[in-house]
Amino acid sequence: MSAEPSPQSPWQAATITRIEKRTPRVTSFWFQPSRPFTHLAGQHVDVRLTAPDGYQARRSYSIASAPEAGAAVELAIERLDDGEVSPFFHDVAAVGDEIELRGPLGGHFIWEESDGGPILLIGGGSGVVPLMAMARHRTLRNAAVPVALVFSARVWDEVIFRDELIGLDDRLDGFSLVLTLTREQARRPSDYSRRVDARMMAQAIERLPKAPRLAYVCGSNAFVSAAAQALIDADVPAGIIRTERYGV
Amino acid sequence: MVTRGFFSGRRPPSDTDARIPPGQYLEQGFPVLSAGPTPRVRTEDWSFTLKQGPKPIKKWNWAEFNALPQSKMTRDIHCVTAWTKFNTPWQGIMIDDILADAGIEPPTAYTLALSFDGYSTNVPTKDLVTGKAMVALLYEGKPITPDHGGPARLLVPHLYFWKSAKWVNGLQFTERDEPGFWELRGYHMYGDPWREQRYSSDP
Ligand SMILES: Cc1cc2nc3c(=O)[nH]c(=O)nc-3n(C[C@H](O)[C@H](O)[C@H](O)COP(=O)(O)OP(=O)(O)OC[C@H]3O[C@@H](n4cnc5c(N)ncnc54)[C@H](O)[C@@H]3O)c2cc1C
Numbered sequence: 001m002s003a004e005p006s007p008q009s010p011w012q013a014a015t016i017t018r019i020e021k022r023t024p025r026v027t028s029f030w031f032q033p034s035r036p037f038t039h040l041a042g043q044h045v046d047v048r049l050t051a052p053d054g055y056q057a058r059r060s061y062s063i064a065s066a067p068e069a070g071a072a073v074e075l076a077i078e079r080l081d082d083g084e085v086s087p088f089f090h091d092v093a094a095v096g097d098e099i100e101l102r103g104p105l106g107g108h109f110i111w112e113e114s115d116g117g118p119i120l121l122i123g124g125g126s127g128v129v130p131l132m133a134m135a136r137h138r139t140l141r142n143a144a145v146p147v148a149l150v151f152s153a154r155v156w157d158e159v160i161f162r163d164e165l166i167g168l169d170d171r172l173d174g175f176s177l178v179l180t181l182t183r184e185q186a187r188r189p190s191d192y193s194r195r196v197d198a199r200m201m202a203q204a205i206e207r208l209p210k211a212p213r214l215a216y217v218c219g220s221n222a223f224v225s226a227a228a229q230a231l232i233d234a235d236v237p238a239g240i241i242r243t244e245r246y247g248v
Numbered sequence: 249m250v251t252r253g254f255f256s257g258r259r260p261p262s263d264t265d266a267r268i269p270p271g272q273y274l275e276q277g278f279p280v281l282s283a284g285p286t287p288r289v290r291t292e293d294w295s296f297t298l299k300q301g302p303k304p305i306k307k308w309n310w311a312e313f314n315a316l317p318q319s320k321m322t323r324d325i326h327c328v329t330a331w332t333k334f335n336t337p338w339q340g341i342m343i344d345d346i347l348a349d350a351g352i353e354p355p356t357a358y359t360l361a362l363s364f365d366g367y368s369t370n371v372p373t374k375d376l377v378t379g380k381a382m383v384a385l386l387y388e389g390k391p392i393t394p395d396h397g398g399p400a401r402l403l404v405p406h407l408y409f410w411k412s413a414k415w416v417n418g419l420q421f422t423e424r425d426e427p428g429f430w431e432l433r434g435y436h437m438y439g440d441p442w443r444e445q446r447y448s449s450d451p
Contacts, residue, residue, distance in 0.1 A: 010449050013249060049254040058271050058330050092253035100249055107433030108283050221280045228285035238285050247279040
């Protein structure tokens, strides 16, 4: 995290340059910051919405794009129907809008090529977003670090970045994708249709050439608690597990 | 900067407005945040140590610690992830009473709170004494659950809640203001919610 004193506000305007629907409930938004920055895979930004009467709402969103992908950062936002901020993005925000943003933020849930591996990534729902940045970073760096990504989604059509992830899996270059669907039958032979558990974690680890050096778990609070416990039950040392909880 | 098309919002009722720091929203639930898996600390294995630098001053086991005078604090708490929760009721041992039991005055101006999982966070000593902070043992009259930092967590309710270290197992007095776990990772050294001191770049 840069510690340089900044006389200006840490908030800056960022312009939405592109919007792309990823799944029925998740849409990606690309933000071009007026003061571009370089982030680390796994970091997030805070966004802030301001109403005409001055009322403000702020939320955190992980960066989905790799640091190498250019100045516009991709955020993949899941719509919570009764939420305050996520429906605004889905229903109101349009290309050309300016949104206030600050970041990059977070100095713990990050992975750089130099951190090494193998790494085990466990994501539930939109919790896959920072893991996607790590996977993309690895690919763009042509890094050989072995990675197993376990991604839990409710149904096949809610697998965010599905084609891209399967494409990475097909390269057979040390990135291995494990999908698990909690409300539908698995589509690919080696995938699962149940919630994450210790046996699934042990089998994911078997896909790596040796024991993971770091494990990253991200998603809702309930998902992170369950997945972190499953890792510990699969004999992964607590000290190598990093978690990011999205709240609720 | 006004955001095009953002009107509604979940404005807090005006009588509660004054209790919600800038950029925060009111939360009814109690979200959980932590850097890693939830450690399960058994009270048989629990201890609490006061240290000055590396040197231990006094150590208590669970029974000894619970025998210290207990106090109640009901406070609003403010998490850096932007939720504020009103009237959270805690019970535990005031830092003042821990120091009194050890028979010392605060030896230095800075303190690091230490936790079982290796986490630490820095708090100026003056923010821990004179009735401002406690080591909490009960929440809503019941033992604090592991995901909320049980068996014991620090409670410094006037600072952002990451300063209220979960699974706390000691306080270390330091000569200088030494950054703890989150402070080394970009979070603010002091963390006053009313001045929105979230990240290190905030004034
Ligand atoms: C570090 C970090 C990274 C994150 N990254 C992502 C990401 O990449 N993608 C993503 O989609 N999300 C991410 N999140 C979650 C995100 O910050 C928001 O929490 C999420 O978008 C919901 O915000 P919201 O305003 O739509 O919903 P909120 O208004 O915050 O509501 C959330 C839920 O709580 C309930 N609720 C809240 N307040 C009330 C109330 N007063 N009364 C009744 N119900 C209430 C709502 O019903 C809703 O279901 C991240 C969170 C963190 C901390």
